Amino acid sequence: MDFDLTEDQRLLKESVDRLVADQYSFAQRKTYATETQGWSPKMWAQFAEMGLLGLPFSEAQGGFGGGPVETMIVMETFGRGLVLEPYFATVILGGGLLRRAGSASLQASLVPQVISGRLKLAFAHVERQSRYNMADVSTTAKADAAGYVLNGAKSVVMHGDCADKIFVTARVSGERRDRDGVGLFLVDANAAGLTRRGYPTQDGLRAGEITLAGVRAEEILSDNALAVIEHVIDEAIAALCAEAVGTMQVMHDTTLDYLKTRKQFGRTIGSFQVLQHRSVDMLVALEQARSMAMFAAVMASEENPIERKRSIAAAKVQIGRSGKHIGQEAIQLHGGIGMTQEYSVGHSFKRMTMIEQLYGSADDHLAVLARLGGLFNKAKAA
Amino acid sequence: MDLSFTDEELAFRTEARRFFTTEVPASIRAKVAEGEGLTKEDMVTSQRILNARNWATVNWPVSCGGQDWSPVQVYLYQDEMQLAHVPAPIGFNVSMVGPVIAQFGSQAHKDYFLPKTANADIWWCQGFSEPGSGSDLASLRTKAERKGDKYIVNGQKTWTTLAQHADWIFCLVRTDTTVKQQEGISFLLIDMKTPGITVRPIVTIDGGREVNEVFFDNVEVPVENLVGQENKGWDYAKFLLGNERTGIARVGMSKAKVIRIKELAALEFAGERPLIEDPRFQEKLAAVEIELKALEMTQLRVVADERKLEKGRQNPASSILKLKGSVIQQQLTELLMEVVGPYVMPYQRDFDGNNEPIVGPEYATEAAPMYFNYRKVSIYGGSNEIQHNIIAKAILGL
Numbered sequence: 001m002d003f004d005l006t007e008d009q010r011l012l013k014e015s016v017d018r019l020v021a022d023q024y025s026f027a028q029r030k031t032y033a034t035e036t037q038g039w040s041p042k043m044w045a046q047f048a049e050m051g052l053l054g055l056p057f058s059e060a061q062g063g064f065g066g067g068p069v070e071t072m073i074v075m076e077t078f079g080r081g082l083v084l085e086p087y088f089a090t091v092i093l094g095g096g097l098l099r100r101a102g103s104a105s106l107q108a109s110l111v112p113q114v115i116s117g118r119l120k121l122a123f124a125h126v127e128r129q130s131r132y133n134m135a136d137v138s139t140t141a142k143a144d145a146a147g148y149v150l151n152g153a154k155s156v157v158m159h160g161d162c163a164d165k166i167f168v169t170a171r172v173s174g175e176r177r178d179r180d181g182v183g184l185f186l187v188d189a190n191a192a193g194l195t196r197r198g199y200p201t202q203d204g205l206r207a208g209e210i211t212l213a214g215v216r217a218e219e220i221l222s223d224n225a226l227a228v229i230e231h232v233i234d235e236a237i238a239a240l241c242a243e244a245v246g247t248m249q250v251m252h253d254t255t256l257d258y259l260k261t262r263k264q265f266g267r268t269i270g271s272f273q274v275l276q277h278r279s280v281d282m283l284v285a286l287e288q289a290r291s292m293a294m295f296a297a298v299m300a301s302e303e304n305p306i307e308r309k310r311s312i313a314a315a316k317v318q319i320g321r322s323g324k325h326i327g328q329e330a331i332q333l334h335g336g337i338g339m340t341q342e343y344s345v346g347h348s349f350k351r352m353t354m355i356e357q358l359y360g361s362a363d364d365h366l367a368v369l370a371r372l373g374g375l376f377n378k379a380k381a382a
Numbered sequence: 383m384d385l386s387f388t389d390e391e392l393a394f395r396t397e398a399r400r401f402f403t404t405e406v407p408a409s410i411r412a413k414v415a416e417g418e419g420l421t422k423e424d425m426v427t428s429q430r431i432l433n434a435r436n437w438a439t440v441n442w443p444v445s446c447g448g449q450d451w452s453p454v455q456v457y458l459y460q461d462e463m464q465l466a467h468v469p470a471p472i473g474f475n476v477s478m479v480g481p482v483i484a485q486f487g488s489q490a491h492k493d494y495f496l497p498k499t500a501n502a503d504i505w506w507c508q509g510f511s512e513p514g515s516g517s518d519l520a521s522l523r524t525k526a527e528r529k530g531d532k533y534i535v536n537g538q539k540t541w542t543t544l545a546q547h548a549d550w551i552f553c554l555v556r557t558d559t560t561v562k563q564q565e566g567i568s569f570l571l572i573d574m575k576t577p578g579i580t581v582r583p584i585v586t587i588d589g590g591r592e593v594n595e596v597f598f599d600n601v602e603v604p605v606e607n608l609v610g611q612e613n614k615g616w617d618y619a620k621f622l623l624g625n626e627r628t629g630i631a632r633v634g635m636s637k638a639k640v641i642r643i644k645e646l647a648a649l650e651f652a653g654e655r656p657l658i659e660d661p662r663f664q665e666k667l668a669a670v671e672i673e674l675k676a677l678e679m680t681q682l683r684v685v686a687d688e689r690k691l692e693k694g695r696q697n698p699a700s701s702i703l704k705l706k707g708s709v710i711q712q713q714l715t716e717l718l719m720e721v722v723g724p725y726v727m728p729y730q731r732d733f734d735g736n737n738e739p740i741v742g743p744e745y746a747t748e749a750a751p752m753y754f755n756y757r758k759v760s761i762y763g764g765s766n767e768i769q770h771n772i773i774a775k776a777i778l779g780l
Binding site for chain 2: 003298366367371375377
């Protein structure tokens with residue numbers, strides 16, 4: 001048992017840390033956000049150059065050959081910088097689906113394009129009515145002689161506005177919430193019948209609403225795709241947990257700096273015991289979250305879906321609880337300055353708040369874990 | 383990053399499990415599982431079984447009878463011991479005074495005290511807190527005046543756990559009133575049979591007789607019972623309190639409690655179905671389990687890091703172990719009480735001379751007393767508020 005990084009992982013961490021430290025200051029991020037797409041194509045090209053876009057793909061495919069730990073390293077640092085680029089959508093979600101569900105020929109044609117930065121992906125799954133029920137899919141896929149035709153609408157597709165190709169879930173058979181009968185398809189963003197409306201999200205990232213009216217789609221998994229999709233989503237949640245830890249770390253550090261410099265009543269406010277104790281509670285929340293993000297990274301590749309689900313759900317609960325606590329306290333301890341757009345801490349708070357909504361809130365995951373019987377049971381402990 | 387154990391570590395875990403579950407009497411372990419009080423004899427018996435294979439004092443220096451184990455082995459040892467409901471070796475002996483004597487005691491101290499301390503032939507109690515010195519321990523006033531080859535000790539200690547069993551007490555006493563508080567304290571070993579010592583029980587809210595007041599009235603203590611140097615006692619006390627960093631989280635004990643709660647919740651009913659199937663109850667328990675899992679991971683991070691840290695430096699994560707561990711232990715006693723339901727109410731602890739047959743299920747009797755008793759966990763060993771102060775200063779630099 002050890003928590004050490006391998007030599008390769010250390011090098012990866014150093015280079016991503018340096019990238020964010022040098023090129024993703026709060027001021028630089030602000031300029032990236034003003035670019036046409038809401039993020040920086042120059043940074044995207046740099047991610048490609050550094051090999052970050054090939055992180056989850058095998059070396060044989062020209063990728064980095066990374067697993068959940070490498071993802072954790074990159075996402076934690078991205079969480080510190082509040083990175084705007086469509087990395088989560090393209091590499092974590094899109095790359096995950098490509099890797100786990102794509103045929104060899106599809107991978108051979110698309111993976112090199114993702115790695116080089118030419119192809120951006122998105123995953124259109126959630127619908128207006130589905131909330132966090134992953135089986136709740138009412139978009140339909142009808143087979144005809146030429147393949148499949150999709151009809152329906154997808155909600156809040158992260159970076160769906162800029163993606164070149166979009167993975168879409170659609171029901172091939174069964175009723176709205178049936179676990180069976182959900183298929184996975186790939187559509188071209190410019191396909192006839194596909195309309196999308198892009199918009200900024202609360203945290204300064206981008207998303208889109210996607211409408212499908214008789215869209216021709218490439219079949220990836222025509223039936224019972226849910227098990228694979230859930231594994232990819234679990235991996236994505238582990239990645240979000242790591243991102244959240246980076247964001248929490250920054251909020252904690254920023255608040256601590258502020259307590260040490262801000263003076264009122266003739267002394268630094270960090271000398272007041274009530275604020276000292278509250279920042280200790282922030283530290284506790286941060287370390288507990290970090291522990292669970294590591295746990296999630298280790299468990300993300302677990303093949304037993306029940307064991308994996310328990311662990312990922314537990315991590316998402318911890319991240320949600322810790323993140324809300326640290327975020328709210330960070331704003332409160334800063335006072336008025338924390339409320340302003342021009343100060344960084346509020347932006348971290350907003351990103352943290354949106355992560356809580358992605359793929360299930362703390363309460364949803366707590367209910368999942370409770371139904372699965374919790375984490376500690378006789379057979380496991382004995 | 384690899385969270386699996388090596389084959390050697392797994393083999394060690396298997397052997398620890400076999401040892402704890404087969405060689406420590408089931409009758410003693412059942413009492414721990416039920417939260418029943420242990421007799422002095424239970425605790426001594428259990429410690430002697432551990433000591434027979436040199437497993438009572440694993441944290442001591444090897445030269446003094448400790449084990450040269452890796453931090454992971456120590457973690458597995460504690461985890462398995464707690465999961466098997468084996469009583470921990472007497473903390474005052476093994477975690478507190480033993481390491482102090484091993485580190486700072488004279489050769490004569492080591493030769494005389496350490497073997498008896500390891501084998502529970504001597505039962506130690508701790509004379510630190512005083513009525514006027516709780517969180518502000520350094521303000522203590524029990525004084526020891528040097529008269530020839532003796533100290534004359536006068537004063538009062540309080541919250542002295544299990545002093546009624548104790549053969550000896552290790553005390554912080556004031557030997558100099560003219561210097562800064564911390565610089566006038568000495569660490570003294572006192573035989574409880576010495577004339578002038580009176581022990582009076584303090585009954586706690588659960589009805590328990592765990593803690594006592596200890597009065598010293600012109601108690602004569604030979605000067606050779608001083609540990610280390612005169613007026614350096616505060617340093618030894620800090621060494622003692624900083625000694626047990628990872629065990630304090632009691633993760634193994636809490637895991638065992640979660641499993642116990644689930645077993646009992648399967649026996650109790652909430653309407654039509656067993657309580658364990660009630661979604662509200664499931665969620666409450668799951669929420670604590672998540673905190674516990676996170677704490678276990680945090681503890682493993684601290685354990686893994688101990689190998690690399692130079693002596694004296696602390697992993698920031700270690701400081702949260704006591705804070706979080708204590709709260710989790712308390713939450714679990716609360717849940718246990720909730721499981722039991724109405725039969726939490728009858729008060730039927732036998733040390734009040736109660737010989738009546740038990741009312742309600744046997745497992746219900748200790749639920750409320752344990753809940754009341756466990757409020758102590760966030761108070762002793764430096765209250766959680768003091769822990770906040772320490773972390774704010776030492777880790778956050780505030």
